[in-house]
Structures are given as structure tokens and as C-alpha cells.
Amino acid sequence: KNQVEQSPQSLIILEGKNCTLQCNYTVSPFSNLRWYKQDTGRGPVSLTIMTFSENTKSNGRYTATLDADTKQSSLHITASQLSDSASYICVVRGANQAGTALIFGKGTTLSVSS
């Protein structure tokens, strides 16, 4: 069964600290993996998209890594800010072209405190 598991479920860190969020998936065949940031009360916004051949991709203080062999991805946030408080969702797309090939994780809720 195609699944996407994220950990931890929630995380609290102090402003300025780094953190890493994990995403493990069993989706096969694999097309791409996306990380979204969802602020409370708003729709998800894309942070990164990685295909099978990409190992790392950065977007400012956000760096995503992908190991397609072990089916693992991580999202590293550097020098966290209060505005990073949000839910981070990992989404994996299977290699077929149907829209339902998108498999969503349940997200990690990050709280950054001062």
C-alpha cells in the first residue's frame, strides 16, 4: 500500500535553532516528492519539489534531501524564525499520470518560540 509517514508529529524549538523533519514513503513507482508549508488557516504553499534524480534542493533557509534508495526525505530548517511555525506536509507522487497518485503525509506541526 502506498503510504507517506512523517515524523515527528509535532515539534517545539527555540527561535534561532535548527531542526529536521522526516518523511518516509512506500510509494512505488516514484515520480517526485514535494514539501509544503501550511500556515494556520491557510492553504499549503510549496517549498520544494524533487525528482528521482535529485538528492538535495534548497529554498532559502529550507533544505530538502531525498534518498530514493531508502525512500526517505528530510526537510532541514536553519536558524528558525517565529514565522516558521506551521505544519509541514510531505507529498509523494507516483510515476503514473493520474492525480490520485499524490499521496499525502499527515504533516509535522512545528512551533518556534522566542
Place this chain on the structure above:
Amino acid sequence: DAGVIQSPRHEVTEMGQEVTLRCKPISGHNSLFWYRQTMMRGLELLIYFNNNVPIDDSGMPEDRFSAKMPNASFSTLKIQPSEPRDSAVYFCASTPTGGSYEQYFGPGTRLTVT
């Protein structure tokens, strides 16, 4: 660009009533997705349109749900009759092609069925 527009932003209705959610995708995008988000299940894809044609509606929970896209700039998701378990946030997203590109989410409609 105004982004994906959804209306209403909040809807409170009584069980048994008909509910219609509306979405205007980003101009020029030819794929549109309807999602439902709950705390328990996270984001779930309900239905996906490409060039106004429903491609996959296997995520639609039951016959009480229906979606239409009469033209490239408008889509509706209808629930009739509504039930308390339909309470969730419903998101619409659009993308330039059928799932290969980044999805742009609307702000969502928070539906409460009492």
C-alpha cells in the same frame, strides 16, 4: 495574479442541507483539484479535472458529493445532503498541467455541519 479564489471562506449549515463550495483557478491553469482536510485524515484528494473534464473522482467519499467544472475559470463542489462528518476544510488547487507542476492552493472553505 489573485491566486486561486474560493468562496465562501466559512460555511455553517445544518445536517441535511445542500452545500455548494466554489473555486476560481488561476488563469491559464488547466488542471484543478479538490481536497478535503481534517485533523484525523490530513489532506485527501477528492477529484481532479484536466481541461474541465473530470479525470479521476475515486476520492469522492460517496454519492452525496458531486463536482462540476463548466468552464476553465469556475468549479463547484456540492454536498447534498450534508452530514456532520463532512465538517472539514475544503481546498481547491490549480496547476498548469496534470499534476507534474507545483500546485497552487486556495485559502480553503471551512465547513461546519451541525
